[in-house]
Amino acid sequence: MSSKSTSKDVVTPAPSGSGEELDRLYRGYRDRLRRYVAANFGPGPPDPEDVVQIAFEKFAVREDRHAIESPEAFLARSARNYVLDQRRRQKVRSDHAEGEKILGALHDDCDAERVLSAKQRWQILERTIRAMDPRRQQVLIMNRIHGVSYAEIARQLKCSPTLVKMHAAQALVQCERALREAEEET
Template structure:
């Protein structure tokens, strides 16, 4: 059979069975009609992709079986995905619960300690630390902006972090 005849044969089968297959998949598998369209399209793609679709004795039965199998695989995949999503949501809920009132109070206390440490350090040191940590600038970018060497910027920021760490350690 020529390629044109093969394409005509497949197109005729598609036009003849597409709607019927979509209704079947919607009713049998409980999927939305748009999903059924995708499933049936995939089944036809498998049919066309076969080495010899013309050798299939009952293309309608082949397409019904293939469509059903694709739908079942899709439902299984969705169930696994839903279970995973639910486990992530459950895990996040546990984390949120772990951040209870005690942790919130502790966080506010630590923030107060850091704030006091920042305001207690020399202005240049505080400015460079904030440019690094809050503005996300690299040491080289900070050095260019403030007219200092990168080594001096690195030393100021290191000292600022050490000051913050000492303040936290003193309160523990």
């Protein structure tokens, strides 16, 4: 929320535990909290107005809310955490749906001919990789199979990142050439 606050922006809490206290806080902070959510996280989802309601619900159920020094900061943090949690959940759902879609497509494409073709391509790649220069082979395996960055490979192998990139590029060209030559033979 804004660090700029004037004396008219300060909401004086009523005695702890009263509905009047919550009403006063809600009227005093609702619009600023909604603007804060919209400015920092966009129009949704989740909807900024819904986020404000959730933040106030979290505040209202706290038995120690009278001990909270800055209700506005608590509400802002609650709102922020709620939005981030919702976005994480949405990402997980989206990733899961995408994975299901990919698996469905793979399942549809897994006829006997495609499986045999994939096995043959894998055997060609495996032979090609085994026949590579050991350094080139190591770079390819570290990067493409284990997901190690070029910079990290360079650090581990005590060489320059440019050399690592060159080895990786040559390894990929070698693999592509082997696959292309095998296709031309059939």
